Amino acid sequence: xxxxxxxxxxxxxxxxxxxxxxxxxxxxxxxxxxxxxxxxxxxxxxxxxxxxxxxxxxxxxxxxxxxxxxxxxxxxxxxxxxxxxxxxxxxxxxxxxxxxxxxxxxxxxxxxxxxxxxxxxxxxxxxxxxxxxxxxxxxxxxxxxxxxxxxxxxxxxxxxxxxxxxxxxxxxxxxxxxxxxxxxxxxxxxxxxxxxxxxxxxxxxxxxxxxxxxxxxxxxxxxxxxxxxxxxxxxxxxxxxxxxxxxxxxxxxxxxxxxxxxxxxxxxxxxxxxxxxxxxxxxxxxxx
Numbered sequence: 236x237x238x239x240x241x242x243x244x245x246x247x248x249x250x251x252x253x254x255x256x257x258x259x260x261x262x263x264x265x266x267x268x269x270x271x272x273x274x275x276x277x278x279x280x281x282x283x284x285x286x287x288x289x290x291x292x293x294x295x296x297x298x299x300x301x302x303x304x305x306x307x308x309x310x311x312x313x314x315x316x317x318x319x320x321x322x323x324x325x326x327x328x329x330x331x332x333x334x335x336x337x338x339x340x341x342x343x344x345x346x347x348x349x350x351x352x353x354x355x356x357x358x359x360x361x362x363x364x365x366x367x368x369x370x371x372x373x374x375x376x377x378x379x380x381x382x383x384x385x386x387x388x389x390x391x392x393x394x395x396x397x398x399x400x401x402x403x404x405x406x407x408x409x410x411x412x413x414x415x416x417x418x419x420x421x422x423x424x425x426x427x428x429x430x431x432x433x434x435x436x437x438x439x440x441x442x443x444x445x446x447x448x449x450x451x452x453x454x455x456x457x458x459x460x461x462x463x464x465x466x467x468x469x470x471x472x473x474x475x476x477x478x479x480x481x482x483x484x485x486x487x488x489x490x491x492x493x494x495x496x497x498x499x500x501x502x503x504x505x506x507x508x509x510x511x512x513x514x515x516x517x518x519x520x521x522x523x
Contacts, residue, residue, distance in 0.1 A: 237464065241514075244461035244473050250454040252480025255333070257450050258325045261443050264436070266323040268429045269447065271421040273318060276448030277455070278418050281411035284452075293408040303409075306402035311413040313395040317388060318451075324384050330485035335374050336388030337478035338503060342368055343393035344471030351397060354466050357517075363472065363510035370502030377495030396470065399462045406459035410452065472510045475503060 261269055285291045297303055324333050345364055348354040356364070375382060402409065425433065436444070461470050482500065486492055 240461055240464040243457045244465060244470060247454045247457035248473050248476035251477040254450060255325050255330055255481055255484055258322055262326045264440055265429060265432045266326050268425060268432045269322050270319045271425040272444040273447040273451050274414050274417050274421040276445055277451045278414035280448040280452040281407055284407050285411060293405050294411050297404055297408045297412050303402050303404050306398045307409060307412050308416060310395055310398035311416040313391050315417050317391040317395060320387050329384055330481060332384040333388060334478040334481040334485060335382055336385035338371050339385055339389035340392050341471040341474045342371060343389055344396055345468050347393060347397050348467030348471060352467050354468050356468055357513055359509055359513035363506040366502050366506035370499040373495055374499040396462055399459055400467055403463050406456045409459055410455050475507050
């Protein structure tokens with residue numbers, strides 16, 4: 236397990252954690268229009284990256300690879316669903332619902348890592364999972380009703396990660412193909428159903444929408460690389476960083492920290508600490 240891959244995964248999760256701030260800057264823009272722009276400008280960014288790096292041939296090779304496309308096509312649909320639900324939820328004031336969803340997601344990723352990819356976990360990792368699971372369970376019970384937004388976000392992204400790890404495609408070329416698949420639909424939808432919204436955009440909003448390519452592409456490339464090179468279990472647990480930042484941001488915006496949320500937060504943080512200690516021990520053993 237390389238330190239650069241681990242650092243990239245951590246940075247990716249931190250970027251995802253602060254993204255609600257960016258989406259709130261676009262709160263006056265229709266959520267589906269944001270989603271369309273996010274898809275299109277991510278494709279533009281990935282294409283430019285491949286050209287600048289002299290690796291554009293990988294794009295064509297990926298498109299022609301039937302084995303890769305078997306995973307990248309459903310990955311494209313899953314990430315579109317995840318992005319759309321997330322942007323709508325944040326702008327509709329459900330930041331803590333999103334946070335709960337991304338707290339639930341690593342549990343699904345951890346489970347997929349063990350069941351689908353036959354990854355082995357240590358006793359400390361199992362203990363960390365139990366602490367985190369208790370924290371998530373407390374949140375779900377306290378929710379008072381079935382957490383549709385949270386479950387939708389958790390399942391869609393965990394399945395997306397599963398597709399990405401199964402494909403093991405080049406990070407940039409893979410994302411380029413994924414966004415290409417859905418871009419024609421995004422463009423058509425924006426022009427046919429959101430033309431009024433496009434016409435009302437201010438110059439600042441246009442710049443922010445163009446920036447969605449960077450806001451989306453950079454963490455996605457880092458995530459794709461970490462999924463390819465790190466155990467799925469490790470990738471899953473690192474993803475607790477993102478909702479923790481999201482939780483803090485939701486509280487700063489005035490959302491309430493109930494007793495149940497506090498208990499849930501404490502259990503998950505304990506799980507993160509236990510998991511981090513285990514990773515440090517493993518790293519020392521590998522370098523010894």
